[in-house]
Amino acid sequence: MKVDEIEEAIIRFTQNGIPLTTSPFKDLAESLGLSEEEIVERIKGMQEKGIIRRFGASIGHRDIGIVANAMCIWNVPDEHVEEIGNIMASFAEVTHCYERPRRPGWDYNLFTMVHSYTRADCEIVADRISQVTGIKDYRLLFSEREFKKTGVRL
Template identity: 80%
Template sequence: MDAIDEQILIATQDGIPLTGSPFRDIAQRLGLSEEEVVERIRLMKEKGMIRRFGASIGHRDIGILANAMCIWNVPEERVENVGRIMASFPEVTHCYERPRRPGWEYNLFTMVHSYTREDCEQVAARISESTGIKDYRLLFSEREFKKTGVRL
C-alpha cells in the first residue's frame, strides 16, 4: 500500500459521496483520475488489503428506529444449527455465539432491527418458534453513542 492507496482509503472510510459519480468526486479531491481510483480500489481488494467495498444504509434515516439485542439460552449441542437458522432471518444483522458466564446463561446473541419495538418482539417470537428456543430476552437500545466502521 502506498500513500495514494492510503489517501483513497481515508477518503472512502466514512462513505462515498451520494452523487451520480462518487469516484470521480473522490478522484477530483485527490488530484487523480476516476479510473485510477476505481482501479486502485479493485487492486487493494484483489490483494487482500481490503476485504470488501460495500454500502450500508443509515437505518434511522429510513425509519428503522427500533433495535434489540436478543439474548438466547441455547443448548451447546444445538448452537451451530440454531445459529444458522437465526442468522437466516432478514431482520437479524448480527448473530454471535459468546461464552456463558457465572450468573449469565445466555450464549447466542442476535441483533434485530425493525420499525417498532412490537415488530422486534414479533421477530423474536418467530425466531423462537422456528428454533424451539423459548428462553430468551430482548434488550432494547435506548441511545446510540457511537457507530463507526474500521478506521485507517
C-alpha cells in the same frame, strides 16, 4: 505499509463515506488530475496490496426510521447451538447471530440482533424465531442510545 500521495487522498476521500451518485469518484479524480477509471484501478491495487481490506456499505438505519434495536438473548442447549444458530441467522430480520460462552448467573449463549421500526415489531420477530426453533427461554434487550461507529481513520 507506506502509501503514496494518491493512495492517501483516496483513503481520506473514502473513509467518511462515498457520495451516492452515478460517478462517486469523479470529483476526486478531477482534483488529482486523473480519470475515474484510474481511481478505480488504484483502489483495486490498494486492495490487492492489503492497504484497503474491504469496501463495505452501511446504512444509517436510524436515518431511515429503523429505531428499535433488540439484542435477543437465547438459552439454547449447547448441543443444538450450531443447528439453532443457523436457523436464527436465516431470518431476514436478524443482522447478527453470535454464540457466546455462558457465565455464572447468565444462562444465555446465543445472541441475535434485530432492527425494526418499533419495539413491538422486534418482539414479533423474536416470537416467530422462538416458535420456529422451539427456544422459549429468551429476552430482548433494547438499545437506549447509539454511539457513533467508525472504522480506522488516517
